[in-house]
Amino acid sequence: MSISPPSVTFSRAYTIVPTYECFNGCTYCNFRSEPGQSPWMTLSEAERVLLQLPSQKVCEILILSGEVHPRSPLRQQWFERIYDLCGLALSLGFLPHTNAGILSLAEMQRLKNVNVSMGLMLEQLTPALLNTVHRHAPSKLPETRLQQLIWAGELQIPFTTGLLLGIGETEDDWWETLKAISELHQRYHHIQEVILQPHSPGNQQSFDWGAFDPYQLRRVITKAREILPPDITIQIPPNLVQDEEWLLACIAAGARDLGGIGPKDEVNPDYPHIQEEALRKVLRCGGWELVPRLPIYPQFDDWLSDDLKMAVEQWRG
Numbered sequence: 001m002s003i004s005p006p007s008v009t010f011s012r013a014y015t016i017v018p019t020y021e022c023f024n025g026c027t028y029c030n031f032r033s034e035p036g037q038s039p040w041m042t043l044s045e046a047e048r049v050l051l052q053l054p055s056q057k058v059c060e061i062l063i064l065s066g067e068v069h070p071r072s073p074l075r076q077q078w079f080e081r082i083y084d085l086c087g088l089a090l091s092l093g094f095l096p097h098t099n100a101g102i103l104s105l106a107e108m109q110r111l112k113n114v115n116v117s118m119g120l121m122l123e124q125l126t127p128a129l130l131n132t133v134h135r136h137a138p139s140k141l142p143e144t145r146l147q148q149l150i151w152a153g154e155l156q157i158p159f160t161t162g163l164l165l166g167i168g169e170t171e172d173d174w175w176e177t178l179k180a181i182s183e184l185h186q187r188y189h190h191i192q193e194v195i196l197q198p199h200s201p202g203n204q205q206s207f208d209w210g211a212f213d214p215y216q217l218r219r220v221i222t223k224a225r226e227i228l229p230p231d232i233t234i235q236i237p238p239n240l241v242q243d244e245e246w247l248l249a250c251i252a253a254g255a256r257d258l259g260g261i262g263p264k265d266e267v268n269p270d271y272p273h274i275q276e277e278a279l280r281k282v283l284r285c286g287g288w289e290l291v292p293r294l295p296i297y298p299q300f301d302d303w304l305s306d307d308l309k310m311a312v313e314q315w316r317g
């Protein structure tokens, strides 16, 4: 009898960006445009793009947006565009996952109807960063971000969050942030994955720091595995851990998911994704099997509306 190798998952994903404009100014950002400087994606543009995707292959549509200020007169229009893009993706048979920054409770509640899961990076909880990289980023108030995780739990939205490592925080800050995620998950049981994302400098940012030391990542994963409940998967972005040996070392330490793999990493545009076949070969060398997953883990299917459940069932086969 042959024993199948242990698996590492990834999602076949494509990212749609409703707008790059963002009223925050995180100094490590390589994504944002100034408000008013990034035309919003129209539904017909999105439809054209989505119809060209290889059907039966791409499953997840990640709707990733810069933020329009909650008090801006354009906020409602921005939100409706995101909602409609999710609806469009669903109508074409894809499974949407939205990460659009800080949302109101009512906005989250509506998006739950057209998303199989949602996400928001907690990044780091230390308020010290409000004096540095987040000085001009009101959405990065730690209590505001924690509140998003609480609302997601109350609304029963399967959720992805994570830490951004190497933006000026201390080692103790990592463990505090992980403990906070762990505690909320024990209350609501809603966190699917925690991403450990090493800061990787890009061309657009003003934050003048080097990349997070990849040799430390393995240690963070090991400790994160101790802090987080076993039903939360640890995700690492393989394009930011480019040394193959270190990628395998991170997996051996407890990372079991490689996130969405698509044509472009919109958050780190200077670091192209390693594509599926190349990743599969690397993993095989380490004795791992690369396996596609949906943007919702099966234990959360019961939280979905009947319509979303049906959409997911099409993919589960």
Ligand code: SF4
Binding pocket: 022, 023, 024, 025, 026, 029, 030, 031, 032, 065, 066, 067, 101, 137, 139
């Ligand atoms: S990191 Fe996110 S919140 Fe910060 S400026 Fe960039 S897009 Fe906006």
